[in-house]
Amino acid sequence: MPQAQTVEASSDSTLSKLLEADAALVAEVAALTAQLEAIGQKRQGLQTVIELFSSTDSSSVESPSALEEPSKPASSAPPANPLIAVSDDETAGSKEQAAKGTKTPAKGRHAKTTRKSKANEPVKGWQHYIRKEFAKLSLPQAVASVMQSQPEAVLGVPEIVDTLFVDGTPQSARNDARNRVSNVLSIGLKNDKWYRAKKGQYSLSREVAEASIAS
Structure with missing residues (x-):
């Protein structure tokens, strides 16, 4: 009986050591997984910022041509009598176009702010x-x-x-x-x-x- 108890105690000691080693590996895997997730979140945030700068550059390149378009009909049309008044329809159309042009940048700024806030959210x-x-x-x-x-x-x-x-x-x-x-x-x-x-x-x-x- 004493010999059987000694063997059983030795087996329990070996099992405890194996369990300790397994627990250490589990903790190490958890730490590495957390690090990988944190790196992935940082990369995603960086890509979002890059997209924001890319969209800003493209909009700044297109804006001069958009501003020049209304002046083309005036240069190609024959000289008009300065006493002729602009019609009400043309005035309304110009106001509507100006209003649309004013609203668009506001939406763009709101979208950029939302993206930045999401990118800056800490990982819980x-x-x-x-x-x-x-x-x-x-x-x-x-x-x-x-x-x-x-x-x-x-x-x-x-x-x-x-x-x-x-x-x-x-x-x-x-x-x-x-x-x-x-x-x-x-x-x-x-x-x-x-x-x-x-x-x-x-x-x-x-x-x-x-x-x-x-x-």
Whole structure:
């Protein structure tokens, strides 16, 4: 019997080391994923600014020709009697065209402002989407709170993430949160805060965890 206990203890120690290594890799993957997403957001913002400058340059090139067009009929037409008044229809048409020309730049400025504001929006991390009742707790404390609220249950990472975070959490933030929760569960298992049940599941009760494995 002592020899069997020694082998079992050695197996548990090896499993704990493997779980630590796996948790470290999960944390590293999460950090790299967050960095890639941040770089992608910066590149998208840069492309938006480039598009804004490109559209500004093209509009400045086209504007002189647009301003010259109304003067062409006057230069090609024969001299008119200076005493003849301009008709009401021509006056109304000129006013309408001038009004349209005035409104267009305003719309363009509004669109540019909207694009810049969207490009400057900071990327929200997983902390932004945690539920209010867990907002003042650290993530390990929040995970422990969920486990303690259901001491006779077998809980997996997806169930804990659903309990901690709001339904509208973006997929990128949800993936980061899932990796961090998995890391917390692995460390808690090592410190005997809970027990391993079936693959990827944990329980506060040793009996419940063992029954889950045996089923």
